Amino acid sequence: MKQITETSRLILREFELSDAEKMWELNSDPDVIKFTGDPPFDSIEKAGEFIKNYKDYSENGYGRWAVITKDKNDFVGWCGLKLNEDNFVDIGFRFFKKDWNKGYATESAKACLDYGFSDLNLNEIIGRASSENTASIRVLKKLSMDFWKNDDCKGIENSVYYKMNKSKFNTLFNK
Secondary structure (H helix, E strand, C coil), rough: CEEEEEECCEECCCCCCCEEEHHHHHHHHHHHHHHCCCCCCCCCCHHHHHHCCCCHHHHCCEEEEEEEECCCCCCCEEEEEECCCCCCCCEEEEHHHHHHHCCCCHHHHHHHHHHHHCCCCEEEEEEEEEECCHHHHHHHHHCCCCEEEEEECEEEEEEEEEEEEHHHHHHHHHC
């Protein structure tokens, strides 16, 4: 297990093959993937193949990470950074519906921004969401990310884009 960072309640680590069943379950919930543009995995085996073939860690030095609760060692979702198709680093997150409204998305995303700016020395990180995905937009706003633009995103029309730069993050969070 390669741990990336942690918060008071959560551990963020690289995906492991043993996460395949949880990844399959997560992407099987239509409410969880409603605004993502991603299809569900066909099977646990397909989720395992996704994890085996996940190259972001080796190619970019970062990626999406499993989010594990410290108190119960539960896989509650994922959060992390990704070099996207437009060559921007974006923050993304996805959690089981039973774990919504517990602050996990904001908490883990803030830790990812900190890791991106402090450990990876990135200068800017963006966040994108369907304009209908009010929960994800609320998280981006809680992180104090600035609205940037409306645009299509991976086939999702009228998506909203937010961004944060290193200087603003450091000022807001006394880094």
